[in-house]
Amino acid sequence: MDMSRGQDAALRARALKVIPNGMYGHESVRMLPDSFPQFFSKAEGAYIWDADGNRYLDYMCAYGPSLFGYRDARVDAAAQAQAALGDTLTGPSPLMVELAETLVDMVDHADWAMFCKNGTDATTMAMSSARAQTGKRIVLVAKGAYHGAAPWCTPIPAGTVAEDRAHVRTYAYNDVASLEAAVSDAGDDLAAIFASPFRHDAFIDQEAPEPAYASRARELCDKTGAMLVVDEVRAGFRLARGSSWSELGVQPDLSAWGKCFANGHPISALLGSDSCREGAGSIYATGSFWLSAVPMAAAIETLRIVRESDYLEHMVRLGGRLRSGLDAAAKKHGFTLRQTGPVQMPQIMFADDPDFRVGYGWAEEMLERGIYVHPWHNMFLCAAMTDADIDLTLNAADDAFAALAARRGDLAPHPILVALAAATAG
């Protein structure tokens, strides 16, 4: 496929003048292969079109928000019906109560809900609520886990001060001894333990939560009075129709939600148990658009489809086909994949590829064939994907692996990753 990139290049040149570095945040392509487009003009179902009109089957799903596919007709009809009444008003709409009741019904541990806009809003409110509830300060997070971009949790310290993390400490995910030691070190000042539903850190193999780790986290919170917080922002409703740790028999006190529960409409939420109601009720949390009605209408419809459709089983089945098919295709061409994480949220990297040169090369080859995959961040399936899309992907992968094998000797690591590695080693 010969893809035009003229519009994207022109937009990047303009962006460089009016946006620092031309782009920022997780949707910047600065750390992706050079051929990846920065700008997208439209989307439908499982597909996105870049500014030059090239179409891709999108395995990022907007980094999560697209759960049923872009512009889902059911969700968008609910949003439009509410937009014809009102969105951001002087007070919330009755839909806010209905949405809170819906989430409380669906998420086992939840007795109440608070709505916000960013995942970071929800995780920060979780931290503040836990501190207010317990009167304690120390918050434990797994080393390398992403819980947002606020000063207390941002992965890049530029512009923060040491005090922002004064009481934020780390433990190793899935490592009971490490967690116990961190809890012990916190003495009588432990406010919360944060955990992701599974280990979905960038650049590494993903890990399912060990049942012993999850249940020990709960026990340690019960023993110390600290709040257990599960950060569902990235994985929520892609692993289960409610709390991701319910299948482990572990109920948190607080859970943070975002990304996909309104299928791409902007809303996030903090859910909590009665164990933290008073703390949550005492903090000041607000935002200009937090109580807007349109995303709540979209969320109510999204959650109805979550309850009533087989969206999850469908994604899991397709994800299973994708994983086994990719393994076979890779093997055929002499590559070994490291495929980790739930099949509906796959992380795909290559064995013996410490500087990601093979992964970047494969992502380039897939993109060239109309499939958008990511070389180091977990991906997302959506329910709009079909068996035909998996066939398309596997056919493209067969060609991509062949092309990659042919240029294997010429692959070089991406300059940004080289610079990062040097900085880290420094």
Next chain:
Amino acid sequence: MDMSRGQDAALRARALKVIPNGMYGHESVRMLPDSFPQFFSKAEGAYIWDADGNRYLDYMCAYGPSLFGYRDARVDAAAQAQAALGDTLTGPSPLMVELAETLVDMVDHADWAMFCKNGTDATTMAMSSARAQTGKRIVLVAKGAYHGAAPWCTPIPAGTVAEDRAHVRTYAYNDVASLEAAVSDAGDDLAAIFASPFRHDAFIDQEAPEPAYASRARELCDKTGAMLVVDEVRAGFRLARGSSWSELGVQPDLSAWGKCFANGHPISALLGSDSCREGAGSIYATGSFWLSAVPMAAAIETLRIVRESDYLEHMVRLGGRLRSGLDAAAKKHGFTLRQTGPVQMPQIMFADDPDFRVGYGWAEEMLERGIYVHPWHNMFLCAAMTDADIDLTLNAADDAFAALAARRGDLAPHPILVALAAATAG
């Protein structure tokens, strides 16, 4: 008017079960007169309808976002056209570049833009960018000013730790000596001075910025290398068609925007000069929905109307009529108003009303007559208001003042304010 409140009461009872305290944030009616409805079902132009179907002329405009009136047909058509293409995608749309260029054109000091969702996102990014740019830590804010709800700036400390404000210090707005002393105390560690375009703190008379204060803030930043930040979130585009301090001849390095620049669609922005481009480019700032295309389409159309219509002059003219008419009506019934702030963002309180009992009573009487006013927060006019709306307001006010005069001896302070005053005095 006999207003039914049954639906609102039923919703509040349900909300109390599934939302801490039944509501939170700036749209909670906990600190408003008891008759104020909590839930709203629809809106159009300058009017809102509560859950019981009662209609009000709305002088809060969603606490700012409604600039041209609710559901402005021009803005919403632009939003819908983009929604038919895509909203939250795997990358930004070309509209992001166009919107950044538009704001850079319209706001004198701005050389670049970054988009986010909450006003708090923008002010926090301003702080982080200033710290990154200068390599210094101390941030000065005016005592009592609201810059958002994050741990470093929330007006209510519950759930925060002392370290959150380790390097945040205060000065008195409009007080040059106080500002100079704070800058001097900061020594060589000053990162930023924050200022609101005018003093719009709750519960007090508003103050226009003294030219000497604004220009001294600029000089002190020039002298120390600190960044001057104007927080335009609440007032932006209601005072001017660009930077609010341009009329004073003072250009900040950074400005935070939110609320109304997409007429109620969810988007906020940090704008900056080249003096802070490197700092802003070095911080990690991101959110799931920050680059969504629909609010950007709405913003581009909103800003076109800002440039091409007389929306501002219209609001100022109506605001002037409102102010003088209310003064006359109050006087006729033996009341003296304290009307402060720009006429299009009026603060209306009563002389000799230290515990707000008269203000609360008047707000109740106005609400009963279909006019939604606030007893202690600045209000907002929108461009959808008409002379007929001002006539309606002044007629209602005449009746309201008469009714208030009749029950003057029976007025009592609101229990929440009594409790707050006691806590503060304690």
